[in-house]
Amino acid sequence: MPTISLPARQVPVAHDADLIVVGGGPAGIATAVAAARRGAKVVLLERFPSVGGAATNAMVNIWHTSDREKIVILGLVQELIERLQHRQSGAIRRLWAYPTKPETYEFAPHEMRVAMHNLLDDAGVTTICHLAAMEPLLENGRIRGVLADTKTGRKAFLGKFVVDCTGDGDVAAAAGLPFEFGRESDGRVQGMTMMYNVSGVDAHEVSQNESEAVRVVQLMKDRRDRGEFPQFFEFAAKSYLSKGRDPGVSYNMCPVAGNPLDELDLTRCSVQARKQVLQYVDLWRREMPGFQNAKVTQMGSWLGIRESRRILGRVILNADDVVKARKRPDAVGHGFFAVDIHDPKGGGHSSWVEYDRTPPVGQSYHIPLSMCLNDQIPNLAVAGRCASTTHEGLGSVRIQTHCMVMGQGLGTAIALALHGGTEIADIDLATLHSQLRADGVYLEDVPTPALVPLANSTPELSPIAT
C-alpha cells in the first residue's frame, strides 16, 4: 500500500487522568468502575454512541453466572443484575432453572445501556463516547496515554495507566505487544453472528407444529446445500422453530465469517448478515405455522464479533485450564463456561452444542490477573476478549460475565498500584483478594502462596500457544 508523510503538529491534551480505559464493553466498564470506586481518576473512551459493547450494541443480551451447582459470579455483574431487577420494568429475567443449568439472565439491551452508564456515572468515571482511540503515546518503555480522533480533531488522553478493552486489542497491538490471531490450523477466528429480534410470532401455534419445524429446517438445509439459501446455525434454528423463542431474547443463528480487523471485510460481513436475517424470516413467514405475521423488529447495530487479536501476556489461558478447573494464586474471580467455538468458516455450528469441553458440574477455573499483564510495558494492560488466551481458552473466558470479573479484578489491582506507587505486577495479592471479596467478588480456593507478589512468580507460557 502506498504511504504519505504527515507534518508534525500540536495535539491538545483533553484529559490527564490516573487511568485511561479504551473500550466501553463489559470488560472496560468493570475495569473503569472498580478503579474509580477505589479512588482512581478514570476516563473511559468508547467509539460507539453508548457503552455496553456486544451486550448492548450487538444485542448479545444473555448472562450466565453459575457453575451449575452454585453462583460463582457476583461483584459488579450481580450489581447490574440487581439494578435492573430493582426497576421492576421487565428489564431482566431469569431464563434457565438454577441449579440444573448455568444461572442465566436475559436483559433488555436498551435498559442495560442506561444501567451501565449509571454505574459509570455513580462511580465518578468520565465516559466519552463518539471517538476512536487507536494510537498509543509511548515514552521510555511506558505508555503515556492515547491519541483519539474526535469530531473536533485529534486529542491526547494521558494516564498513569492505560487498559485496552477494545476487544480487538487495538492500542496494545499498536504499542507493539505480541499477539495471536485465529486458530493454529488456518489462522481463522471464530465465526461472527448478527443478532436480531422477531415479533408477531404465535408461540402457541408454533408449539403445536413441531413436525412442521422439522420440515422447515430440512427445507432450509436443502436450499442451503443447493446454494440457494444462506448458512444458518441448525441447532438454534431447530430450537426456535419447534419451541418458539422467548420474546426479548435475541435470535443467535445468523453466521458469517471474515476478518473483523479489515474494514472492507467487516462491511461485507455486516451487509451479508443483515440480508441473511431477512431471508430466514421471509421463509418462515411463508412456511412455518405461527410465523405468518413475524417481522424483524431489530438487528444488532453492530455485527457480533467473538474473536480477533489475543494479546499475549504473562499467562496464556488455555482449554486445559478451563476443562480442568485450574486454580491460580493471582486469581481475580472464577470462570465456568464451556470452550465454545463457533465455526470459523461461518457454517454456524458451535462446539457448545456438544458441551464436551466444560469444567465439571460444580467446578470452575480461576481467571488470573496475569492474563491481563505483559512483560514489555508495565503500565499498559488488557482486559476482556483481547486478553491473553489461546484460541480455545478464549472460547470460554470471552463471555461477558467472565470479562467483567477480569475487568473488576484488573481495575482493583490498578487502584492498588496507584495507591502504593508500584507497577500492577508488584501489588500485594493478599490485599487484592481481600479487597475483591469486600467488593462482593466470589473468590474461593486460591492456592498458596497467595502472598507472593506477581512480579516474583514465574510467567507461565501455554505449550499450545507458543
Ligand SMILES: Cc1cc2nc3c(=O)[nH]c(=O)nc-3n(C[C@H](O)[C@H](O)[C@H](O)COP(=O)(O)OP(=O)(O)OC[C@H]3O[C@@H](n4cnc5c(N)ncnc54)[C@H](O)[C@@H]3O)c2cc1C
Ligand atoms: C453473537 C455472539 C453471541 C454471544 N453470546 C454470549 C452469551 O450468550 N453470553 C455471554 O456472556 N457472552 C456472549 N458472547 C461473548 C461476549 O458478548 C463478548 O465476548 C464480550 O462482549 C466481550 O467483552 P469485551 O468488553 O471484551 O468486548 P466488546 O463487548 O467487544 O466491547 C469492546 C468495546 O470497545 C469499543 N472499541 C473497540 N475499539 C475501540 C477503539 N479503538 N476506541 C474506542 N472504543 C473502541 C467497542 O465499540 C466496544 O464497545 C457472544 C458474542 C457474540 C458475538
